[in-house]
Amino acid sequence: AQSVSQHNHHVILSEAASLELGCNYSYGGTVNLFWYVQYPGQHLQLLLKYFSGDPLVKGIKGFEAEFIKSKFSFNLRKPSVQWSDTAEYFCAVNAHGGSQGNLIFGKGTKLSVKP
Amino acid sequence: DAGVTQSPTHLIKTRGQHVTLRCSPISGHKSVSWYQQVLGQGPQFIFQYYEKEERGRGNFPDRFSARQFPNYSSELNVNALLLGDSALYLCASSSLRRDTQYFGPGTRLTVL
Numbered sequence: 001a002q003s004v005s006q007h008n009h010h011v012i013l014s015e016a017a018s019l020e021l022g023c024n025y026s027y028g029g030t031v032n033l034f035w036y037v038q039y040p041g042q043h044l045q046l047l048l049k050y051f052s053g054d055p056l057v058k059g060i061k062g063f064e065a066e067f068i069k070s071k072f073s074f075n076l077r078k079p080s081v082q083w084s085d086t087a088e089y090f091c092a093v094n095a096h097g098g099s100q101g102n103l104i105f106g107k108g109t110k111l112s113v114k115p
Numbered sequence: 116d117a118g119v120t121q122s123p124t125h126l127i128k129t130r131g132q133h134v135t136l137r138c139s140p141i142s143g144h145k146s147v148s149w150y151q152q153v154l155g156q157g158p159q160f161i162f163q164y165y166e167k168e169e170r171g172r173g174n175f176p177d178r179f180s181a182r183q184f185p186n187y188s189s190e191l192n193v194n195a196l197l198l199g200d201s202a203l204y205l206c207a208s209s210s211l212r213r214d215t216q217y218f219g220p221g222t223r224l225t226v227l
Contacts, residue, residue: 004157032213034215036218042220043205043218043219043220043221044158044205044218045218046215046217049215090157090158092157094213096213101146101148101160101162101163101165101170101171101209101213101216102148102160102163102171102173103148103150103158103160103207103216104160105157105158105159106157107155107156107157108156108157
């Protein structure tokens with residue numbers, strides 16, 4: 001079965017530190033890839049997405065992610081985090097061999113940024 | 116523009132009861148998907164509806180059903196509620212069947 005793994009359950013950083021959150025998926029075919037963010041008390045919001053083309057995609061609020069097909073990875077990065085980045089981050093995959101509306105989510109990574 | 120809206124926000128039911136959750140997609144979006152999110156997990160796919168037809172179903176029992184109306188709003192129904200059905204139920208809409216999904220705030224269901 002298709003699955004998404006997020007390696008870190010909880011990450012704690014100080015402001016200005018660099019961030020990298022890992023995401024790996026298990027599916028050999030074509031995929032669409034997403035990172036969603038859930039700020040405290042708010043609903044899931046799209047951070048960035050990859051459908052095709054340049055494997056380095058830029059999202060909102062200075063986030064970027066790189067799709068490495070050979071590693072089945074789509075890691076999220078930000079060079080300098082802010083206290084306002086405290087949130088839960090979810091990686092999601094839509095596999096072209098599966099149901100078109102089916103996003104497969106990882107378990108999420110909670111990011112806490114200390115001021 | 117209004118985003119995806121869901122009602123009610125919170126709901127408390129007892130075991131064995133039935134529940135109906137409602138979702139209105141972003142204007143112009145024809146696809147609605149439903150997800151269940153239990154505490155500490157990522158959302159799990161339940162259904163997708165596109166142009167009023169079921170286009171995908173996740174690994175959920177037949178107690179779960181849904182439908183989409185001509186105005187593209189949707190209902191999720193759960194019969195014979197179990198304690199394990201307690202979760203946040205999310206609705207997401209997209210303009211096409213395989214496209215970026217935008218999520219609503221969810222309905223928090225508690226089954227006692």
